[in-house]
Amino acid sequence: MKNVISPLLHNIEMMKGAFIVYGGGLLFFFLLSALHRTFAEKGQKESSSVWSYAFPASLFKTCTSWVDFWHFLLTFIIWGPLITLVTGLISGQMLAQTINGILGPMPQSIRAPWLIISTQVFVILMARHFGVFLTHFLSHKVPFLWSFHRPHHSAESLTFLTSARAHPLDSIFFLGGSLLFAAVGTALVLYVTGTSLQPTTVSILAGWAFLLQVMNIFEHSHIPFSFGKLSYVIGSPVMHHIHHSAELRHRDKNFGGIVAIWDWLFGTIYVPKGHEDYRQGLTEGELGKNNPHVRLLDYYIEPFKYFWNCIVPRSHARSDRTLAR
Numbered sequence: 001m002k003n004v005i006s007p008l009l010h011n012i013e014m015m016k017g018a019f020i021v022y023g024g025g026l027l028f029f030f031l032l033s034a035l036h037r038t039f040a041e042k043g044q045k046e047s048s049s050v051w052s053y054a055f056p057a058s059l060f061k062t063c064t065s066w067v068d069f070w071h072f073l074l075t076f077i078i079w080g081p082l083i084t085l086v087t088g089l090i091s092g093q094m095l096a097q098t099i100n101g102i103l104g105p106m107p108q109s110i111r112a113p114w115l116i117i118s119t120q121v122f123v124i125l126m127a128r129h130f131g132v133f134l135t136h137f138l139s140h141k142v143p144f145l146w147s148f149h150r151p152h153h154s155a156e157s158l159t160f161l162t163s164a165r166a167h168p169l170d171s172i173f174f175l176g177g178s179l180l181f182a183a184v185g186t187a188l189v190l191y192v193t194g195t196s197l198q199p200t201t202v203s204i205l206a207g208w209a210f211l212l213q214v215m216n217i218f219e220h221s222h223i224p225f226s227f228g229k230l231s232y233v234i235g236s237p238v239m240h241h242i243h244h245s246a247e248l249r250h251r252d253k254n255f256g257g258i259v260a261i262w263d264w265l266f267g268t269i270y271v272p273k274g275h276e277d278y279r280q281g282l283t284e285g286e287l288g289k290n291n292p293h294v295r296l297l298d299y300y301i302e303p304f305k306y307f308w309n310c311i312v313p314r315s316h317a318r319s320d321r322t323l324a325r
């Protein structure tokens with residue numbers, strides 16, 4: 001396994017997608033089971049609960065059940081992300097080879113293994129997270145992108161579920177942005193230093209990818225955890241809470257998520273000094289009954305209407321967020 005960096009970083013998004021697919025599938029199965037039970041057990045005196053009808057314990061106690069369980073878990077946690085990782089790695093390698101072919105190979109500029117690994121990890125992580133920062137920044141500033149990023153911000157309370165709250169088009173843009181920058185960062189560091197991707201680099205990045213997945217959930221919990229002064233480097237959950245604030249004073253801050261350095265450098269960082277009272281959501285005028293995404297259908301469809309209103313503003317009122325730009 002040589003070039004695993006960029007794919008590793010995308011494992012997070014893929015795992016999130018897999019979670020949604022599996023979760024949605026299970027929910028659909030559960031609802032269908034409830035419907036089937038209604039007709040199948042009609043008239044019976046002792047009917048089972050919907051839960052035990054859909055998931056009877058006896059089916060999970062056979063001699064093959066443990067293999068099913070562990071394989072499912074490993075597919076979700078390891079094999080799925082690994083496939084993504086390999087895909088990303090290959091694209092990064094190909095880009096490096098293309099640059100080599102056009103500009104000619106560079107001599108190896110660093111020799112010490114620890115220096116090679118730390119340089120690769122640092123450059124790739126910084127590039128990947130600059131991709132996250134820039135993609136997120138553009139998602140707030142470009143009307144088309146903002147239209148589809150709004151559903152993430154219309155949540156009025158943060159829970160672990162909010163970490164996966166993203167419109168499909170928003171997810172595609174975020175995935176594309178971070179993948180592009182990770183691949184470019186990988187190609188550049190390999191070409192400029194004249195080194196090849198180290199297995200240890202890949203392992204470290206893999207660990208980081210899983211840490212990010214955990215942190216993404218943590219950032220969207222209700223717990224106002226802070227890293228204190230370290231928050232200027234590592235983004236605290238409390239900083240992402242600010243990012244979800246509906247108030248004007250907090251608007252367009254803390255784009256970087258777990259890596260806060262780019263927000264610090266570009267002046268978009270906001271580290272709360274202490275406890276702050278504020279409501280979470282889109283804007284102060286789009287809360288409660290004015291929230292445009294209370295219904296699931298609106299959550300998916302309204303972004304298209306919102307964008308249409310942005311480009312054809314004559315007969316539609318736009319939110320203060322667009323007008324403020």
Ligand SMILES: [Zn+2]
Nearest residue numbers: 136140149243
């Ligand atoms: Zn945002």
Ligand SMILES: [Zn+2]
Nearest residue numbers: 152220240244
């Ligand atoms: Zn968020």
